[in-house]
Amino acid sequence: MSCGYKDQLSMNVYETGFALDEAQLYLNTHPTDQEAMNYYQQVRRLNQDAVRAYEEVHGPLMFNQVNSNNWSWVKGPWPWEGGMR
Amino acid sequence: MWRYEKRLQYPVNITQTNPKMAQFIISQYGGPDGEAAAAMRYLSQRYAMPYDKCKATLNDIGTEELGHFEIIGAIVHQLTRNLTPQEIEESGFGPYYIDHTTGLWPQAAGGIPFNACEFQSKGDPITDLFENLAAEQKARATYDNILRMVKDPEVCDPIRFLRAREVVHFQRFGEALRDVQDHLNSRNFYAFNPAFDKPQGKSAQ
Numbered sequence A: 001m002s003c004g005y006k007d008q009l010s011m012n013v014y015e016t017g018f019a020l021d022e023a024q025l026y027l028n029t030h031p032t033d034q035e036a037m038n039y040y041q042q043v044r045r046l047n048q049d050a051v052r053a054y055e056e057v058h059g060p061l062m063f064n065q066v067n068s069n070n071w072s073w074v075k076g077p078w079p080w081e082g083g084m085r
Numbered sequence B: 001m002w003r004y005e006k007r008l009q010y011p012v013n014i015t016q017t018n019p020k021m022a023q024f025i026i027s028q029y030g031g032p033d034g035e036a037a038a039a040m041r042y043l044s045q046r047y048a049m050p051y052d053k054c055k056a057t058l059n060d061i062g063t064e065e066l067g068h069f070e071i072i073g074a075i076v077h078q079l080t081r082n083l084t085p086q087e088i089e090e091s092g093f094g095p096y097y098i099d100h101t102t103g104l105w106p107q108a109a110g111g112i113p114f115n116a117c118e119f120q121s122k123g124d125p126i127t128d129l130f131e132n133l134a135a136e137q138k139a140r141a142t143y144d145n146i147l148r149m150v151k152d153p154e155v156c157d158p159i160r161f162l163r164a165r166e167v168v169h170f171q172r173f174g175e176a177l178r179d180v181q182d183h184l185n186s187r188n189f190y191a192f193n194p195a196f197d198k199p200q201g202k203s204a205q
């Protein structure tokens, strides 16, 4: 974590999201690996919790998570602007 | 299909601009071993791939490469924000600036435009997977070259992440190649092209 993140909520989204990316690619070539499946199930839950906690404070990560009366999807900063870390 | 997740795969937050480094790093945006070529290569190759594990691998690594394309774009963008004409001239960023101001355009470090001739989609699973193993090593070597030039830890950090992903992708494509070979005649992997020929007998699938 040499560059740091905006806050703990953000770090949790990044870390659990990356764990999911890794599990996905590994399982594609090892789809019968039970240990990897258990790992996937575990990080999937952690990621769901992390995303929910993040979105409550910082707004939606996916457009269809907008659940207010105003279209908060357009609110910056956008990821490439450096505001997301 | 794809839907946007409003974050990068790895965070980029660069506080010091550096147009000279931007001009080096843009090679991984649109250069010969860059992320655009990687995404186009794998996402194009998946149509001819006959085996499910390999289809998933091409699909999902191709998707991750789109995310890397975005990370490189973010790095170049943040390295070239709020430049003065004097900084542009002194850094050597001038030729790029004349054509694109500080917008992003896919090109190699030397200015050569992004070109589909930088990758292959051969329609032959063994050929395509060997291409991908080489591509991952070429991208890794390019990141090594970039890391020898870059000193700013805010830039090195995401570049190191991307370099590590090339190593993981190389590993996964190696496993995919083994899966293709397991489907073929062990005495002659090249007896036919499983994406095109329809041989008789049990060695086909």
Ligand SMILES: [Fe+2]
Binding pocket: B038, B065, B136, B139, B165, B166, B169
């Ligand atoms: Fe890659």
